[in-house]
Amino acid sequence: MTRRLRWILSAIACASFAACGVEDRTQPPPGETAGMIGRLEPKMDDTAYLYRLGLMRGHLLVGNALFEIGEREAAATHAKHPTDELYEPMETEFAARGSGGFAAELQAHAEAVARRDEDDVQSRYAELVSAIAENEDVVDVSPPLVAEVIARLVREAAEEYAIGIVDGVPANAHEYQDAYGFTQVAGLWAQRAAADHPGHESVFGRIRGIIDGVSDMWPALMPPAEVSHKSSRLYGAAADIEIIALDLRR
Secondary structure (H helix, E strand, C coil): CCHHHHHHHHHHHHHCCHHHCCCCCCCCCCCCCHHHCCCCCCCCCHHHHHHHHHHHHHHHHHHHHHHHCCCHHHHHHHHHHHHHHHCCCHHHHHHHHCCCCCHHHHHHHHHHHHHCCHHHHHHHHHHHHHHHHHHHCCCCCCHHHHHHHHHHHHHHHHHHHHHHEECCEECCHHHHHHHHHHHHHHHHHHHHHHHHCCCCHHHHHHHHHHHHCCHHHCCCCCCCCCCCCCCHHHHHHHHHHHHHHHHHHC
């Protein structure tokens, strides 16, 4: 089923239930006022919505990678981060867009990581990634929009890296790892966009090349004693992506 069709079917379903936020133009029931019934509007634009989902994807991606190399405590921290700091503000956004969110999948995954159940962690992670994708698919993603999401993720990675590595010395491993996760998600967006938007393969290929070009900034997921790279490379990469993305608007 296409993304657009899923969205249309969701909209049709919502139209049948006042709880979905569709304005009721009939007489309100006794005890209610017309002002109590209204359309739930998103507070974020589509770029911000996908960017926030990208941040959650980034935390989960690096957490899963840490789990796979045996860094279970660090993995648990990243697995909990989306619920602790990112998910709650998104509930309104999910409801306004007619999507169901993925709170249950987040919790199930975090619990599996806490139990250190290897098989369950991988199955729960796959389910969670699939659920996030379903909530992304309610947005009709244009090439300029996805390029903006990518640039924002890389810029956020630069900010996190600047906290994680200070004067060539690790200062905050979690932020250093976040930066890795965000750039990885940005790269996946570029790869997906090249496949989804025929005619723009070259642009997104160049964007993916820029992201791949900074991969050496993470010599290991657990930062070594010295790291010679600076966040300015990531800020520069974000700027280069924005410049390349201008070709998408011509």
